[in-house]
Amino acid sequence: xxxxxxxxxxxxxxxxVRISGSKNATVALIPAAILASTGxxxxxxxxxxxxxxxxxxLLRDLDVEVIQKAADHIVIDxxxxxxxxxxxxxVTKLRASYYFMGALLGKYKEVVMKMPGxxxxxxxxxxxxxxxxEALGATIEYNHGSYYIKADELxxxxxxxxISSVGATINIMMxxxxxxxxxxxxxxxxxPEIIDVATMLNKMGAQIRGTGTNVITIDGVDELTGCxxxxxxxxxxxxxxxxxxxAAAKEMTVENIIPQHLESLLSKLQEMGVxxxxxxxxxxxxxxxxxxxxxxxxxxxxxxxxxLQQPLTTLLTQASGTSIVKETIYxxxxxxxxxxxxxxxxxxxxxxxxxxxxxxxxxGDTVTATDLRCGASLVVAGLIxxxxxxxxxxxxxxxxxxxxxxxxxxxxxxxWRE
Numbered sequence: 347x348x349x350x351x352x353x354x355x356x357x358x359x360x361x362x363v364r365i366s367g368s369k370n371a372t373v374a375l376i377p378a379a380i381l382a383s384t385g386x387x388x389x390x391x392x393x394x395x396x397x398x399x400x401x402x403x404l405l406r407d408l409d410v411e412v413i414q415k416a417a418d419h420i421v422i423d424x425x426x427x428x429x430x431x432x433x434x435x436x437v438t439k440l441r442a443s444y445y446f447m448g449a450l451l452g453k454y455k456e457v458v459m460k461m462p463g464x465x466x467x468x469x470x471x472x473x474x475x476x477x478x479x480e481a482l483g484a485t486i487e488y489n490h491g492s493y494y495i496k497a498d499e500l501x502x503x504x505x506x507x508x509i510s511s512v513g514a515t516i517n518i519m520m521x522x523x524x525x526x527x528x529x530x531x532x533x534x535x536x537x538p539e540i541i542d543v544a545t546m547l548n549k550m551g552a553q554i555r556g557t558g559t560n561v562i563t564i565d566g567v568d569e570l571t572g573c574x575x576x577x578x579x580x581x582x583x584x585x586x587x588x589x590x591x592x593a594a595a596k597e598m599t600v601e602n603i604i605p606q607h608l609e610s611l612l613s614k615l616q617e618m619g620v621x622x623x624x625x626x627x628x629x630x631x632x633x634x635x636x637x638x639x640x641x642x643x644x645x646x647x648x649x650x651x652x653x654l655q656q657p658l659t660t661l662l663t664q665a666s667g668t669s670i671v672k673e674t675i676y677x678x679x680x681x682x683x684x685x686x687x688x689x690x691x692x693x694x695x696x697x698x699x700x701x702x703x704x705x706x707x708x709x710g711d712t713v714t715a716t717d718l719r720c721g722a723s724l725v726v727a728g729l730i731x732x733x734x735x736x737x738x739x740x741x742x743x744x745x746x747x748x749x750x751x752x753x754x755x756x757x758x759x760x761x762w763r764e
Contacts, residue, residue: 351737351751353728354760355710358633359595361757365584365602366748367391367418367577371539373442374516375577376401377449378543379422380410381523382550385572386423389546392577393748394418396741400436404443407434423572431458433492438462444472444513447495448520451479456496474511478518481505482525502527502566510535510560510646516543522564523552531562537647538607542578549573581607583747585654586722588612590754591631592620593661594729598757599630610650614640614658618665639667639704644675656682656719660726662702663691669702682720685713689727689735710735718746725750729759 372392379387392398394417402412402420408430411423429450437443437460450457462472476486476495482505484497502525507514515535520543522529534540536558544557550573553565584603591598592615605612605624612624617640621632639662644652652675659682662669673679677698687693688711692703710733715721721743728735737743740763743750751761 348738349740349763351725351740351743352762352764353710353725353735353737355708355728355731355733355735357729357758357760359591359598359729359754359757359759362599362601363587363753363757365579365587365600366393368539368542368580369393369395369397369582369746370512370537370580371542371577373397373401373440374445374539374543375546375575376405376420376422377445378520378547380405380408380424380427380446380449381453381520381547382424382570382572384425384569386421387546387550387572388415388419388421388574390419390574390576392418392420393580395746395748396744397440397442397746400440401442403434403436404432404446407432429454429456431492433458433460444475445517445520447475447479447493448517451484451495451497452500452521452524455498455500458492458494460492472513474507474509474514475517478505478507478514478531479521482518482521482529500525502529502564504530504532506532507534512537512540515540515562519544519547519554519562519564523547523554523567523570525564525566527566529564529566531564532560534560534562535646536560538578538581538604546573546575549575578607579603582651582653582719584608585611585651586657586747587753588615588629588631589654589657589661590726590729592618592633592637593664593726595631595633595757597630597632599628601628603627603629605629610648611654611658614642614650618661637661637665637705639665639669639702641670641672643672646675652676652679653719655679656723657726659683659693659700659702660686660723663693663704663706663708664730665704667704669704670699671702672699674698681716682723685716685720685724686727688713689731707732709733712736712738714738715740715742718742722747725754728761729754
């Protein structure tokens with residue numbers, strides 16, 4: 347029997363919450379660790395999310411030793427690793443399993459792997475990744491649901507990405523660390539998670555420059571070794587808690603954040619009239635203000651994050667006036683709106699955009715988390731709604747939030763699983 351999350355709304359949150367390591371960095375760092383030819387890679391600040399378990403399962407399929415030290419330490423030792431086809435269930439459950447393509451291609455010049463899965467957010471092709479591998483000299487075949495990618499050798503080259511995709515940028519970077527000569531990725535994505543992966547690879551001995559800009563240069567090396575690396579804090583979890591606080595807190599401090607990674611959200615919340623103090627690694631939010639409507643357009647980093655559009659929409663139902671959200675990344679990412687309408691939200695949908703009229707009162711109801719961030723938007727709704735909200739398909743939430751219920755309980759929310 348799958349569990350549901352129940353939330354009794356109307357309780358004010360108070361206190362402090364500490365943000366976990368970045369999910370989007372973690373799911374790339376774990377595959378990147380197998381690029382080491384000797385010595386263990388120790389990663390600190392690993393969030394306790396189901397995606398990490400799926401990745402660990404794939405590592406074990408490759409005879410990589412995985413040791414969970416403390417709750418948030420993982421030691422990955424690829425000394426006895428073997429390159430085997432990745433065709434288990436874990437691949438289809440987890441979109442980020444595609445990072446094994448770049449890592450295995452880089453290390454062994456050959457990879458066999460099933461088509462990766464994940465949340466359905468509309469078309470999310472991996473053709474950019476494959477184009478990048480081909481540019482480095484690989485040939486690609488697709489048979490019976492599996493990709494066969496191989497190269498006699500990988501040769502550095504100039505690769506222009508048609509879309510500045512985070513996944514493609516990281517995957518090509520991982521394939522290129524062992525390539526001969528220099529690889530240049532143009533129109534590269536600039537997300538902080540990419541910088542984090544490059545930082546770890548450089549600690550391992552790679553030569554990667556320019557991450558955080560749109561041109562990344564990789565000079566191939568012969569060997570990578572183990573290292574220690576601490577993951578950056580999760581900017582999406584941080585943003586979610588900041589939105590939760592604006593919606594439902596009396597006074598709440600969100601700790602272990604990098605405010606620079608959250609600039610687009612923090613400036614929008616200030617525009618809405620949220621009362622907050624931002625310091626070096628934390629932000630304190632005081633609730634209870636009258637909020638003003640704002641317009642949002644999702645864009646690649648440093649623009650407004652598509653992953654925060656959904657939780658923010660719930661907050662917009664409480665703002666005075668008309669708010670328009672335009673989605674330019676995942677145009678079908680509006681399933682949360684249908685669930686919020688059930689709870690009393692006044693939202694109109696059109697192609698790739700939602701229009702929210704506020705403020706409206708929300709009422710507890712039975713709703714479904716259709717994807718990870720939809721789940722987050724429903725948790726925000728449950729905290730401010732009258733009565734009890736029952737959220738189904740919560741496995742989506744557990745894929746990306748480390749102990750969300752526990753953190754909320756500590757802040758004074760009434761939330762439980764059944």
